[in-house]
Amino acid sequence: MRNAALKADTSLQILDVAEALFSERGFSAVSLREIARQAGVVVSNVTYHHGDKIGILAAIYDRHTRPMNARRIELLGEARRIPDRADRLTAILRAYLLPAFTSSSDLMGGGTRFTRMRALLSAEGDPEAQRIIAQAFDQTTSQFIDAISECLPGASRGDIVWRAHFLLGALYYTLINPERIGRLSKGQITADDNETAIGQLVSATHASLIALSP
Amino acid sequence: MRNAALKADTSLQILDVAEALFSERGFSAVSLREIARQAGVVVSNVTYHHGDKIGILAAIYDRHTRPMNARRIELLGEARRIPDRADRLTAILRAYLLPAFTSSSDLMGGGTRFTRMRALLSAEGDPEAQRIIAQAFDQTTSQFIDAISECLPGASRGDIVWRAHFLLGALYYTLINPERIGRLSKGQITADDNETAIGQLVSATHASLIALSP
DNA sequence: GTCTATAGCATGATAGAC
DNA sequence: GTCTATCATGCTATAGAC
Numbered sequence: 001m002r003n004a005a006l007k008a009d010t011s012l013q014i015l016d017v018a019e020a021l022f023s024e025r026g027f028s029a030v031s032l033r034e035i036a037r038q039a040g041v042v043v044s045n046v047t048y049h050h051g052d053k054i055g056i057l058a059a060i061y062d063r064h065t066r067p068m069n070a071r072r073i074e075l076l077g078e079a080r081r082i083p084d085r086a087d088r089l090t091a092i093l094r095a096y097l098l099p100a101f102t103s104s105s106d107l108m109g110g111g112t113r114f115t116r117m118r119a120l121l122s123a124e125g126d127p128e129a130q131r132i133i134a135q136a137f138d139q140t141t142s143q144f145i146d147a148i149s150e151c152l153p154g155a156s157r158g159d160i161v162w163r164a165h166f167l168l169g170a171l172y173y174t175l176i177n178p179e180r181i182g183r184l185s186k187g188q189i190t191a192d193d194n195e196t197a198i199g200q201l202v203s204a205t206h207a208s209l210i211a212l213s214p
Numbered sequence: 215m216r217n218a219a220l221k222a223d224t225s226l227q228i229l230d231v232a233e234a235l236f237s238e239r240g241f242s243a244v245s246l247r248e249i250a251r252q253a254g255v256v257v258s259n260v261t262y263h264h265g266d267k268i269g270i271l272a273a274i275y276d277r278h279t280r281p282m283n284a285r286r287i288e289l290l291g292e293a294r295r296i297p298d299r300a301d302r303l304t305a306i307l308r309a310y311l312l313p314a315f316t317s318s319s320d321l322m323g324g325g326t327r328f329t330r331m332r333a334l335l336s337a338e339g340d341p342e343a344q345r346i347i348a349q350a351f352d353q354t355t356s357q358f359i360d361a362i363s364e365c366l367p368g369a370s371r372g373d374i375v376w377r378a379h380f381l382l383g384a385l386y387y388t389l390i391n392p393e394r395i396g397r398l399s400k401g402q403i404t405a406d407d408n409e410t411a412i413g414q415l416v417s418a419t420h421a422s423l424i425a426l427s428p
Numbered sequence: 429g430t431c432t433a434t435a436g437c438a439t440g441a442t443a444g445a446c
Numbered sequence: 447g448t449c450t451a452t453c454a455t456g457c458t459a460t461a462g463a464c
Contacts, residue, residue: 010429025339029242031457045430047459123337123390125239134397141398161399162414169387170380176337183348184355185375200376207425208418224447246440259448261441 011049014039015063018056023117026124027057054128057121064114065136071099072140080147089151089209093167093202096144100171101194112175112194119172148209155212163212167205174201225263228253229277232270237331240338241271268342271335278328279350285313286354294361303365303423307381307416310358314385315408326389326408333386362423369426377426381419388415 017039021030032053036043050056075095082088100115118137121129141164148160174181174197182188231253235244246267250257264270289309296302314329332351335343355378362374388395388411396402 163418165395166384166418169384173383181379204377204380204422207422211421
């Protein structure tokens with residue numbers, strides 16, 4: 001009774017463990033046995049709560065996409081009210097990236113863990129996982145591309161889509177390979193610093209977009 | 215006797231099949247059995263020629279890295295002789311990207327297949343594979359960063375490393391997810407076109423780098 | 429809701445005949 | 447150099463007792 005508030009629901013406990021493992025090693029490389037062991041339950045307990053393995057992934061998406069997209073749309077609304085086009089573009093890019101690093105909900109680990117999991121999933125190419133990814137995010141992304149277009153009179157939508165595509169690739173690669181940038185710069189940079197990564201992503205993408213508007 | 219020139223060496227035949235499969239689905243998701251079946255041999259024949267599974271990957275790297283890096287250094291040497299800094303930067307970026315798409319050797323499939331395999335490997339995070347990746351390419355990359363630095367007086371090396379890091383992420387993401395850009399732009403763009411992808415990568419990265427030089 | 433037990437199958441690797 | 451046969455292990459998923 002005294003520990004009722006501390007005792008996490010088993011179903012949620014399994015999701016936490018699975019999310020941590022998926023964000024470290026991807027989907028197929030993580031076994032139900034390992035999830036069960038780290039969650040302190042037996043394998044059949046995992047499938048009891050979430051059906052099959054892809055059901056675990058669907059549940060993780062379910063609890064993240066809604067608050068993350070809501071936060072993005074909220075920040076996007078604020079950004080669109082900035083009059084100066086260059087400043088507005090910066091705010092739009094930050095509105096897209098911030099929720100990917102810091103979750104708006106109280107889910108532990110912030111958004112970085114979830115975003116890194118998505119990066120690994122996008123590379124794995126599992127057909128069932130790809131279906132979950134696509135339907136969850138492309139719709140929100142289109143709204144951002146519309147907002148970016150309004151900052152760049154004369155730029156073609158096709159070019160903007162390519163730049164946005166590159167932004168996502170750069171974001172994912174940074175989360176997947178955080179140690180690589182330290183190796184190349186001889187240890188002077190650490191990509192673990194989220195704020196630095198966001199700033200670099202924003203300024204690089206800003207420059208690549210501004211160049212499209214004559 | 216008559217077909218001696220047509221009969222490919224079994225060892226090479228296995229490498230061709232493995233490379234095609236690894237570039238489609240990554241390393242761990244491809245089984246020795248599938249490689250053997252598509253190569254028309256039995257499983258034990260694969261391990262006879264290349265030792266264990268990681269040995270196949272090492273052999274694939276062995277036959278690609280040398281010609282690809284040689285071609286890069288050759289094109290880089292030509293680029294560095296261009297006097298105008300902005301034009302030189304464009305040439306340097308193309309010197310980095312072109313060998314990643316079109317191999318200099320006569321290996322079938324061009325460089326795209328090998329580069330896509332590297333993209334998938336970088337996301338998979340297999341420790342043994344990571345070791346092979348790192349030692350093969352970071353050295354060449356450093357030479358390119360030096361050349362880029364010379365085009366951008368006043369820019370910090372750290373900022374340049376970040377931009378180059380983003381370029382690799384954008385390249386990999388484009389090769390991993392070629393259909394996504396078509397979906398976002400409502401079918402007006404196809405990322406299958408290598409020349410378009412190279413052009414977009416070059417101009418986006420060029421703009422992000424030029425912005426660093428005051 | 430949690431457990432034990434196991435079915436049914438795929439995997440990487442190796443031994444040994446030819 | 448190529449084959450058959452097999453080992454030891456891992457996997458997802460399910461049945462059924464409590």
